[in-house]
Amino acid sequence: MKNHVTVGVDGSDESLAAARWAAREAVVRQVPLRLVHAVDWLLDPVLPGVGRQDADSWTDRAVAEAAEELRRRHPRLEITTRCPTGRPAAALAAEAVDCALLVLGSRGLGGLTGFLVGSVALSTVAATDTPVVLVRSTGEPDTASESEAEPGAGAGIVVGIDIQEACDRVLTFAFEEAERRGCTLQVVHTWKMPPAYSYVPLFDSDNERDIQRSVARTVEDMLLPWRRRFPDVDVSTGVYEGSASERLVQASRGAGLVVVGRHLRHSPLGPHLGPVTHAVLHHTAAPVAVVAHP
Template sequence: MTGPVVVGIDGSSTCTSAAWWAAREAAVRQVPLHLVHSWTTQPHGMPGGMEAEGQRRYGQDVLRQTATELLHRYAGLRLTTEMVAAPAAQDLLDRSRDAELLVLGSRAPGSAAGFLLGSTARHVVGLTRCPAVVVRRDDPTVEVGRGPAGAADRDEIVVGVPEPGPAADAVLEFAFTTADARGDVVRAVTAVRRFPGAPDDGDPRAGLAAALAPWQVKFPGVGVVERVAAGPADQVLLTSCARSRLLVVGRRPHPSHVAWELRPTVHAAVRHAPCPVAVVPHG
């Protein structure tokens, strides 16, 4: 059985954008959408000191209002809601074992005020078992309310492809599955570094083609654009996103659930990409 798309909401405009993106993705994938609110985790900017009963009422109102708006737009959507007492990050990580994907809200790219709403989303993106999609507030690719998304010309899923192997397979499976459901093109990107005296590690274009080959057979209806470019991986990926509806990057597993960090490419993608970013665990 396919798991649901799970999105954590807190009533903020940031999480509203994430909820609308998640609703459309669940509708396209034909899977359930599950809205979760942690009443013990205060939304960013909410005045402190609210009593427990008031926090619960607030959470119930947020869930009810969000569900009503989403069902008005996506009438056939299978939608459930749940209010939990567990901290938001821990609850979402627990759900990542069975979810199709998690969806999280983000502030504006490069915001100095904080990264991904602070520690909650950092923790989730760094440790989730399933892919996590980060959606920033007012993202032009996101359809909110009854109006259309503002970037209708975006029709590509950009994916950063490492060397052939389990890491490449994980991100390519997610990218091709998403593109197939949406009718988008996959732009597969590999970054290479060349410097004097560096050993020749083969033709990177041949390596990219080899990594793509089985997925092109499995998804023959998905168009593919290949790009191999020299430079740091984060810069190469960000310059490939002009027509991107979604950027897909991989994340290595962490040996510890206490000490972890996002590698620079993932960190840069989430902070600066002009579209939602899917972080796919692999290995």
């Protein structure tokens, strides 16, 4: 049954931040937490001074220390650990198959500029249909206890949608998260004027306002089923002309979570997340949930 939260750990500060976030999320969801460290034996030739026994010991210690800390913070949370063998991205994607949420860590680019999303994280996101949350390490101590369990407690959720796409899975994830946390949900959509209008010398600005109103009505119509299903969620909408990635990054400041979608397709040139999702991952300080959709 897909009910537990899985987090990738490797002993780094980034993965520890992700594990702490994942533990609080598991508490909010009232589900077990699984810590996973993928053991990649293809690294052996690159590290000739590190024997397999030493690497096994380091792996066990890294996972055990993370589990011990999380059990101290959340004594009622059920925590299990796994150390599968294989390339990290493939192993994490395999672990994601039977969980409700996969959480990974990412390194900050300095200040609050966003994520440095590595190839393992990008490949894992692109290889699984399970929602993946990337958590940025702030480098600051995390003193939250079980009584402060909500990840991003008090901060709202931002979700980006496209009225030209089927966003059912993205909206359901965002509304469910907002309901669990009892926080606000801000829905962001952007639109652009058709390129042909740039060649119209006397374009009437009233037409632009009419388009803005029409798009806003379409967004509200799109949200109606979720408003009815989640009547207790406080929802606001923002409809803007311009760049979707820029608006989402702006809206994410102070947010507890940003939710974006990606298409269920793969590029022969590598992981394909789409330009908006890629930009949000690299330039948003808040945790980012990537939800696959058709």
